[in-house]
Amino acid sequence: MVIQWFPGHMAKATREVKEKLKLVDIVFELVDARCPLSSHNMYLDEVVKDKKKIIIFNKIDLCDRAETAKWKSYFENKGYTVVYTDAKNSNNLNKVIDKAKEELAEKIARQVAKGIKPRAIRSMVIGVPNVGKSTFINKLIKKNVANTANKPGVTKKQQWLKLNKDIELLDTPGILMPKFDNQEIGKKLSLIGSIKDDITPLDDVSLYLIELLKYNYLENLNNLYKINVTSEDENVFIMEKVAEKRFKKIGGDYDYDSTIKLLIQDFRTQKFGLITLDNYSDLLENEEHDEN
Numbered sequence: 001m002v003i004q005w006f007p008g009h010m011a012k013a014t015r016e017v018k019e020k021l022k023l024v025d026i027v028f029e030l031v032d033a034r035c036p037l038s039s040h041n042m043y044l045d046e047v048v049k050d051k052k053k054i055i056i057f058n059k060i061d062l063c064d065r066a067e068t069a070k071w072k073s074y075f076e077n078k079g080y081t082v083v084y085t086d087a088k089n090s091n092n093l094n095k096v097i098d099k100a101k102e103e104l105a106e107k108i109a110r111q112v113a114k115g116i117k118p119r120a121i122r123s124m125v126i127g128v129p130n131v132g133k134s135t136f137i138n139k140l141i142k143k144n145v146a147n148t149a150n151k152p153g154v155t156k157k158q159q160w161l162k163l164n165k166d167i168e169l170l171d172t173p174g175i176l177m178p179k180f181d182n183q184e185i186g187k188k189l190s191l192i193g194s195i196k197d198d199i200t201p202l203d204d205v206s207l208y209l210i211e212l213l214k215y216n217y218l219e220n221l222n223n224l225y226k227i228n229v230t231s232e233d234e235n236v237f238i239m240e241k242v243a244e245k246r247f248k249k250i251g252g253d254y255d256y257d258s259t260i261k262l263l264i265q266d267f268r269t270q271k272f273g274l275i276t277l278d279n280y281s282d283l284l285e286n287e288e289h290d291e292n
């Protein structure tokens with residue numbers, strides 16, 4: 001089944017983001033540190049064009065640091081500035097302000113040289129749903145201003161919040177969802193809660209989670225459910241092993257529905273431990289494949 005990942009209201013939200021982008025000097029793109037590539041908007045450069053950008057790997061407390069570090073280098077090699085944050089616990093947020101000032105230092109120096117008194121730097125936060133945009137804004141300014149409920153397409157009067165004397169931040173984050181046809185990206189976005197469950201085939205998503213775990217985090221998978229599967233085992237077979245451990249059979253059959261929900265819930269509540277869904281060597285393999 002091909003999933004319609006891009007509901008209509010998202011197109012409207014994207015248009016709104018483009019409008020707001022005109023107002024700012026620098027963009028903070030929040031991605032989820034557990035899948036920095038999949039939650040990154042690959043059209044960011046096209047959309048944001050000449051603005052400065054900082055990519056913020058938020059939820060750094062939830063990821064597998066070794067794997068995510070590879071993605072940091074990947075983005076840095078493409079010329080992006082990357083900052084790690086844990087917005088929920090207010091970790092490293094000031095680093096974002098420092099980096100923004102660094103990025104815009106030249107522009108400010110040019111204005112000063114021309115005798116222009118530099119106005120405050122204007123910034124905004126963008127990102128796919130659920131990466132922590134509102135939390136980030138609220139913690140950064142230490143007040144509840146950004147609504148944590150996702151309401152793309154709902155306009156309200158926007159305000160500039162002062163981060164310090166040099167930087168202002170738009171109080172409403174921009175929700176940007178790229179149009180993509182890669183089903184794997186869609187499934188990862190579903191796991192991190194960016195796509196609503198009611199438009200997602202959760203059976204596919206949970207089998208995909210099993211696949212990622214069996215190749216990259218087999219021990220975590222076996223430990224959590226006290227099973228003993230291998231990466232050679234079929235995904236459905238692994239699901240049945242989990243079902244066997246956790247649920248009673250229904251009419252002689254495995255309780256697939258409950259198992260599907262359990263797997264996804266266990267990922268979302270970090271029961272598997274620190275996991276990074278985007279695997280760097282997979283990207284290299286795909287690139288090699290494309291070249292051949």
Ligand code: GDP
Pocket residue numbers: 058059060061062085086087088089127128129130131132133134135136147148149150173
């Ligand atoms: P938004 O849709 O991008 O505005 O995301 P929210 O700010 O509403 O955050 C979504 C969920 O992620 C909330 O439950 C937050 O508490 C949680 N969250 C945000 N930032 C972090 C973080 O850095 N670490 C962790 N563990 N959770 C976070």
